[in-house]
Amino acid sequence: MLDHLKQTDHGTPLRVSDKEVTLEIDGVSVSVPEGTSLMRAAVDAGVRVPKLCATDSLEPFGSCRLCLVEVEGRKGYPASCTTPAEAGMKVRTQSPKLQALRKGVMELYISDHPLDCLTCSANGNCELQDMAGVTGLREVRYGLDGANHFRGDSKPAIDNSNPYFSYDASKCIVCNRCVRACEETQGTFALTISGRGFESRVSPGQGQSFMDSECVSCGACVEACPTATLQEKSIIQLGQPEHSTITTCAYCGVGCSFKAEMKGTEVVRMVPWKDGKANEGHACVKGRFAWGYATHKDRITTPMIRKGINDPWQEVSWDEAIGYAASEFRRIQAEHGRDSIGGITSSRCTNEETYLVQKLIRAAFGNNNVDTCARVCHSPTGYGLGQTYGTSAGTQTFKSVEKADVILVIGANPTDAHPVFGSRMKKRLREGAQLIVVDPRRIDLVKSPHIQARHHLQLKPGTNVAVISALAHVVVTEGLLDEAYIAERCDDKSFREWRDFVSRPENSPEAMAPVCGVPAAELRAAARLYATGNSEGVKTGHRVNAAIYYGLGVTEHAQGSTMVMGIANLAMATGNVGREGVGVNPLRGQNNVQGSCDMGSFPHELPGYRHISDSTTRTLFESAWGVTLNPEPGLRIPNMFDAAQQGTFLGLYCEGEDIVQSDPNTQHVTDSLKAMQCVVVQDIFLNETAKYAHVFLPGSSFLEKDGTFTNAERRISRVRRVMKPLAGYADWEVTQKLANALGYPMNYQHPEEIMQEIAALTPSFAGVSYEKIDRLGSVQWPCNEHTDEAGTAIMHVDKFVRGKGRFIITQYVPTDEKVTRKFPLLLTTGRILSQYNVGAQTRRTENNQWHSEDRLEIHPHDAEERGIREDDWVGIQSRAGETVLRATVTERVAPGVVYTTFHFPESGANVITTDSSDWATNCPEYKVTAVNVTRVAQPALAGADTTAPLAHQSPWQRDYSQFNQAQLEHLQAAGQSA
Ligand code: SF4
Ligand code: SF4
Numbered sequence: 001m002l003d004h005l006k007q008t009d010h011g012t013p014l015r016v017s018d019k020e021v022t023l024e025i026d027g028v029s030v031s032v033p034e035g036t037s038l039m040r041a042a043v044d045a046g047v048r049v050p051k052l053c054a055t056d057s058l059e060p061f062g063s064c065r066l067c068l069v070e071v072e073g074r075k076g077y078p079a080s081c082t083t084p085a086e087a088g089m090k091v092r093t094q095s096p097k098l099q100a101l102r103k104g105v106m107e108l109y110i111s112d113h114p115l116d117c118l119t120c121s122a123n124g125n126c127e128l129q130d131m132a133g134v135t136g137l138r139e140v141r142y143g144l145d146g147a148n149h150f151r152g153d154s155k156p157a158i159d160n161s162n163p164y165f166s167y168d169a170s171k172c173i174v175c176n177r178c179v180r181a182c183e184e185t186q187g188t189f190a191l192t193i194s195g196r197g198f199e200s201r202v203s204p205g206q207g208q209s210f211m212d213s214e215c216v217s218c219g220a221c222v223e224a225c226p227t228a229t230l231q232e233k234s235i236i237q238l239g240q241p242e243h244s245t246i247t248t249c250a251y252c253g254v255g256c257s258f259k260a261e262m263k264g265t266e267v268v269r270m271v272p273w274k275d276g277k278a279n280e281g282h283a284c285v286k287g288r289f290a291w292g293y294a295t296h297k298d299r300i301t302t303p304m305i306r307k308g309i310n311d312p313w314q315e316v317s318w319d320e321a322i323g324y325a326a327s328e329f330r331r332i333q334a335e336h337g338r339d340s341i342g343g344i345t346s347s348r349c350t351n352e353e354t355y356l357v358q359k360l361i362r363a364a365f366g367n368n369n370v371d372t373c374a375r376v377c378h379s380p381t382g383y384g385l386g387q388t389y390g391t392s393a394g395t396q397t398f399k400s401v402e403k404a405d406v407i408l409v410i411g412a413n414p415t416d417a418h419p420v421f422g423s424r425m426k427k428r429l430r431e432g433a434q435l436i437v438v439d440p441r442r443i444d445l446v447k448s449p450h451i452q453a454r455h456h457l458q459l460k461p462g463t464n465v466a467v468i469s470a471l472a473h474v475v476v477t478e479g480l481l482d483e484a485y486i487a488e489r490c491d492d493k494s495f496r497e498w499r500d501f502v503s504r505p506e507n508s509p510e511a512m513a514p515v516c517g518v519p520a521a522e523l524r525a526a527a528r529l530y531a532t533g534n535s536e537g538v539k540t541g542h543r544v545n546a547a548i549y550y551g552l553g554v555t556e557h558a559q560g561s562t563m564v565m566g567i568a569n570l571a572m573a574t575g576n577v578g579r580e581g582v583g584v585n586p587l588r589g590q591n592n593v594q595g596s597c598d599m600g601s602f603p604h605e606l607p608g609y610r611h612i613s614d615s616t617t618r619t620l621f622e623s624a625w626g627v628t629l630n631p632e633p634g635l636r637i638p639n640m641f642d643a644a645q646q647g648t649f650l651g652l653y654c655e656g657e658d659i660v661q662s663d664p665n666t667q668h669v670t671d672s673l674k675a676m677q678c679v680v681v682q683d684i685f686l687n688e689t690a691k692y693a694h695v696f697l698p699g700s701s702f703l704e705k706d707g708t709f710t711n712a713e714r715r716i717s718r719v720r721r722v723m724k725p726l727a728g729y730a731d732w733e734v735t736q737k738l739a740n741a742l743g744y745p746m747n748y749q750h751p752e753e754i755m756q757e758i759a760a761l762t763p764s765f766a767g768v769s770y771e772k773i774d775r776l777g778s779v780q781w782p783c784n785e786h787t788d789e790a791g792t793a794i795m796h797v798d799k800f801v802r803g804k805g806r807f808i809i810t811q812y813v814p815t816d817e818k819v820t821r822k823f824p825l826l827l828t829t830g831r832i833l834s835q836y837n838v839g840a841q842t843r844r845t846e847n848n849q850w851h852s853e854d855r856l857e858i859h860p861h862d863a864e865e866r867g868i869r870e871d872d873w874v875g876i877q878s879r880a881g882e883t884v885l886r887a888t889v890t891e892r893v894a895p896g897v898v899y900t901t902f903h904f905p906e907s908g909a910n911v912i913t914t915d916s917s918d919w920a921t922n923c924p925e926y927k928v929t930a931v932n933v934t935r936v937a938q939p940a941l942a943g944a945d946t947t948a949p950l951a952h953q954s955p956w957q958r959d960y961s962q963f964n965q966a967q968l969e970h971l972q973a974a975g976q977s978a
């Protein structure tokens with residue numbers, strides 16, 4: 001089940017139809033959905049028709065003519081890939097005539113192909129080689145001496161510009177699969193076939209290399225290529241894999257399934273798994289190629305301890321490190337009370353690991369001081385959707401977007417942050433779905449090949465709620481409500497209150513336009529489009545599917561929770577929840593944000609979002625865990641920091657989370673960590689937080705452990721160990737050791753046992769098991785006796801989880817982060833495709849070739865006013881701190897708004913973000929910081945030195961450099977180099 005090195009290629013994509021047709025292929029009767037190709041029907045009948053230009057991830061093209069068949073009663077030899085199966089057909093795939101035709105085709109191909117098969121990197125995995133064998137090719141009548149592409153002056157140079165794959169045009173058979181993969185699957189349209197006839201070759205743009213082109217290095221073309229023309233460099237270097245294991249990408253919340261293809265215990269390639277339901281065989285540059293960090297030389301594989309953060313690290317045994325951490329935690333508790341320590345779980349870790357950390361904190365620490373990095377990203381989603389719908393969950397599957405007529409993207413940048421879903425969304429948009437983008441920045445989706453947003457509401461940062469109120473106002477006052485849906489599905493009282501509220505003139509587009517900066521007419525037109533599917537706002541009777549996708553541009557605001565509720569209101573009011581093609585879909589940031597929230601990582605909730613004050617739930621866990629649980633919620637991350645500075649919170653267990661880099665107001669975070677007496681960091685690298693740690697416990701990457709991740713669709717997929725943990729233990733084993741050292745016994749032999757415990761204690765997980773996931777590929781929670789075997793694809797189908805959907809009034813309140821004369825610009829932050837969050841992994845890969853530093857995007861007007869030009873170093877000051885970056889002058893941002901990513905620690909983007917946070921959940925307001933930007937007078941900045949010149953570093957950056965130097969010396973003293 002787990003080794004899928006050679007997956008069956010059905011030749012053409014699956015067709016879905018209510019109608020089946022029955023035909024005969026080589027005497028075998030087969031029934032297939034209407035629209036299925038003869039080629040695919042043949043595979044179902046157990047017959048393989050030779051093919052080269054067809055593959056089941058792409059629409060048929062019909063160019064190679066190798067798949068010709070005979071159909072009884074018809075003249076000629078139709079291509080089986082482009083001919084649909086029809087009822088009663090009698091098809092022959094083998095005959096002397098067909099064999100001769102195919103041989104002729106192969107002769108032509110081979111006459112212009114190098115015959116270096118023995119030394120070719122695709123040897124053993126080349127469809128051209130296979131077809132030569134299948135067709136019985138023994139000689140090439142035309143000889144091999146004529147004009148060709150593989151010898152002499154006509155041999156094109158190999159394009160090695162992409163760090164992960166090469167392009168050797170001499171081996172190209174011009175089957176067009178790569179071009180179609182880039183168009184159909186990825187949606188980037190980077191490739192064309194240039195030239196005609198003999199001259200035709202694949203090209204990433206006239207005279208351009210792959211690296212200079214629009215290519216985003218998703219690898220779809222490489223996967224589609226039947227020859228060694230487009231080939232992974234890891235395969236060229238290491239050879240063909242010999243076995244594979246299915247696992248799940250550890251980067252973003254799309255949760256793509258991959259085949260880790262191996263030679264022995266070495267990964268040679270990560271190939272997207274065709275049967276993975278989240279990605280259906282597609283990938284992005286991170287999951288596909290950026291996995292080398294797992295064996296990077298910076299990995300720390302020996303535990304270390306030290307008394308003070310200015311002391312050198314000492315390498316010690318696992319027992320000594322764990323024993324030291326446990327004794328320090330117990331000492332602190334003895335001296336300062338039970339609540340003086342706590343822990344942070346990570347959305348990078350598995351469900352089982354996260355569950356175990358919160359269990360350790362509640363059962364062994366004896367308090368509820370557990371929080372997770374979801375605090376700083378999607379905690380408002382939990383609150384907002386919980387209040388309105390009754391559960392913190394995205395309502396759809398990714399596939400659902402294929403049924404959407406209108407797509408509203410708010411504060412999300414799917415093509416950079418959730419690329420595989422971004423490609424899926426783009427496909428639907430190319431098919432004709434309408435797009436509305438609400439974002440202060442002109443993200444790629446606004447205009448990209450064959451896609452143009454109907455409306456880009458380029459709002460001022462911090463005014464989301466003003467926009468959603470204006471949209472709701474139009475829906476209510478122009479009669480665009482779905483009255484029947486509301487009457488049947490929603491709470492009447494709350495609806496009436498909300499309706500009266502949003503109808504008020506102060507919520508009209510005309511009133512909100514000056515607040516949010518979006519013209520009233522645009523707001524009106526967008527609202528009509530969302531509610532009705534046509535810009536005129538005239539009801540056509542056709543039930544339109546409108547789907548909302550949102551990201552951190554919604555949640556990371558002072559009114560993050562309010563905005564989530566505003567979105568939920570709008571979807572209910574227009575009847576857009578509870579079926580395919582609609583819904584409210586939070587695009588989760590990290591691979592397991594959903595899971596870390598599900599697993600009880602919040603200080604007030606046990607697994608399955610059950611409040612700690614609920615005595616029935618507590619009793620259930622108390623009897624399973626053999627302890628008495630504290631009914632009071634514990635500290636959230638910001639409260640832990642405040643308590644540290646007050647001297648009441650002195651010990652922290654931090655697993656897989658780099659809070660120094662990822663949390664706002666870095667100075668406050670580091671001051672808090674410095675105030676603690678025992679900081680235990682468990683990570684794969686000596687991250688920024690480890691610089692303030694007393695104990696370092698080496699972590700394990702996703703390739704080194706078993707477990708599960710839950711993606712943004714609530715889909716639970718297996719993570720499977722493909723190599724031994726470099727440091728000896730998987731993260732769950734380390735947590736277990738710490739629990740035992742603290743005197744709380746844990747004795748799991750395998751993560752499967754942890755999942756059994758989760759399922760036994762959590763109703764929404766009751767039907768989840770490794771056996772079922774292995775069998776079905778994945779399941780979606782809720783998954784129990786009330787759902788299908790694979791769980792729940794679409795939420796709230798007949799009724800909302802809370803019963804009646806509840807409307808909540810969402811009053812717009814301007815953020816405190818206001819522009820002033822001193823801080824006249826608004827800074828907002830985001831991610832870029834090639835880097836991932838704080839960059840700990842992607843910075844240790846060749847992905848740096850695309851993005852090697854964080855830049856400040858500034859509008860030409862603002863730049864000119866300040867004398868700033870492209871590439872200039874600029875100082876950025878906020879109320880919290882200052883930093884220095886280089887400038888990119890661009891109209892992607894509106895005047896008055898600047899933007900940066902936060903992937904590089906040395907740029908310290910979070911040094912300038914403030915403590916301002918969501919009123920309900922404390923999620924930081926990363927997306928709005930009032931700043932001043934000035935050009936830093938500088939010497940010549942020739943070259944691509946990405947480190948700010950010392951003289952122009954901010955105090956933070958100077959401090960950072962000096963601290964780094966000291967840490968490096970300590971490491972060297974301990975015998976480990978970073
Ligand atoms: S790697 Fe992806 S984006 Fe680049 S050319 Fe291939 S399919 Fe297109
Ligand atoms: S590069 Fe590969 S996939 Fe593209 S046309 Fe050539 S042989 Fe076909």
Ligand code: SF4
Nearest residue numbers: 249251252256284287
């Ligand atoms: S889209 Fe996300 S989950 Fe999929 S390969 Fe890329 S980073 Fe991994």
Ligand code: FES
Nearest residue numbers: 062064065067081
């Ligand atoms: S596989 Fe059908 S024409 Fe190429």
